[in-house]
Amino acid sequence: MKNSNLSGRGLSGTDYFSLDFVNDNFVFLNQTKLPLSEIYIETESYDRIAEAIERLEVRGAPLIGISAAYALALSLKNASANKTEEVFNSAVERLSRTRPTAVNLFYAIEEMKKTFSTNKDSKDIYSVLLKRAKEIHNEDIEKCRRIGENGLKIFRKKSTILTHCNTGKLATGGEGTAFNVIKTGFEKGLVEFVYADETRPLLQGLRLTSFELEKNSIPFAVQSDSSAAALMKEGKVDFVVVGADRIALNGDTANKIGTYNLAINANFHNVPFYVAAPTTTIDKKIANGDEIKIEFRSKNELTSINEQKIAPETYSVYSPAFDVTPAHLITGIITDKDVYFFPYNFLNE
Numbered sequence: 001m002k003n004s005n006l007s008g009r010g011l012s013g014t015d016y017f018s019l020d021f022v023n024d025n026f027v028f029l030n031q032t033k034l035p036l037s038e039i040y041i042e043t044e045s046y047d048r049i050a051e052a053i054e055r056l057e058v059r060g061a062p063l064i065g066i067s068a069a070y071a072l073a074l075s076l077k078n079a080s081a082n083k084t085e086e087v088f089n090s091a092v093e094r095l096s097r098t099r100p101t102a103v104n105l106f107y108a109i110e111e112m113k114k115t116f117s118t119n120k121d122s123k124d125i126y127s128v129l130l131k132r133a134k135e136i137h138n139e140d141i142e143k144c145r146r147i148g149e150n151g152l153k154i155f156r157k158k159s160t161i162l163t164h165c166n167t168g169k170l171a172t173g174g175e176g177t178a179f180n181v182i183k184t185g186f187e188k189g190l191v192e193f194v195y196a197d198e199t200r201p202l203l204q205g206l207r208l209t210s211f212e213l214e215k216n217s218i219p220f221a222v223q224s225d226s227s228a229a230a231l232m233k234e235g236k237v238d239f240v241v242v243g244a245d246r247i248a249l250n251g252d253t254a255n256k257i258g259t260y261n262l263a264i265n266a267n268f269h270n271v272p273f274y275v276a277a278p279t280t281t282i283d284k285k286i287a288n289g290d291e292i293k294i295e296f297r298s299k300n301e302l303t304s305i306n307e308q309k310i311a312p313e314t315y316s317v318y319s320p321a322f323d324v325t326p327a328h329l330i331t332g333i334i335t336d337k338d339v340y341f342f343p344y345n346f347l348n349e
């Protein structure tokens, strides 16, 4: 499904969406093709959605959770009445093994399991599950809005900001987390300029954050990840803001690989380092970051660019998708509820 086919859905040249649920189908923007092509894919298959999550066609912690919620509802769209439990459980199992680090996936799966078990005798369990998936989606839209609003508290002046990976509309149900701190600040005249780390190996910064900054007319430059220290040394960064895939009770934060390097660089140069995330990204079951499972990606993602080989097959590769930034390196954590400062304790949040 190409962008041109979506004109009836109100999309103009500058508009885009990460996912939607239309005519009982899940529609998503294939992010692996951005920014050169905007290709939307429509499916009613939960397995295709699981595949999209694995391939990073849809990605970003909150968006992964929302996609899984819709996938679980769709698993029962055409299931025969005597098979619902069996089909639902297989879909849960399939989606649970797509990506291990973002806790939003497991939050959404748990919510859908609760809805299923309290309504399993309903004549229209598909509609019941779909309603809960839409609520999870809408809740995230509102959480993003509040993160943007709470983020205004961290601006001390019109600022130049550095960010890593992608945390905008392409990563969430709403306008983003760290990205929405930037966007909301920009709308209030508080953002001078944004540096976007390219974010090796899959280039979410170069391909996705730049795409979103441009769509919002926010002035920016992309830089190689390794430029961050030099940029900070020159005094060109007022603060760093990034997203999160999982936050432990003590504030240790898993996010895209390279975030930890950035936090060390920021602390060394006395640049404030913020994390922005919805409360659904806080994992209340874990005391600290040692318990976070880090996803490792396949070697092709490092040794190829755009399916073009840039190194021999024989090389071995170390490719964690995420790292954990210790809480003491994080100046503040902006959530939909408030801005929190070190030392963190999210037990009662």
Ligand code: MRU
Pocket (backbone or CB within 6 Å): 056, 059, 060, 061, 062, 102, 164, 165, 166, 167, 168, 171, 172, 176, 177, 178, 204, 242, 243, 244, 245, 255, 256, 257, 321
């Ligand atoms: O591998 P990805 O692209 O899913 O990684 C995404 C990130 O690390 C984001 O920073 C994080 O999920 C926060 S998205 C609001």
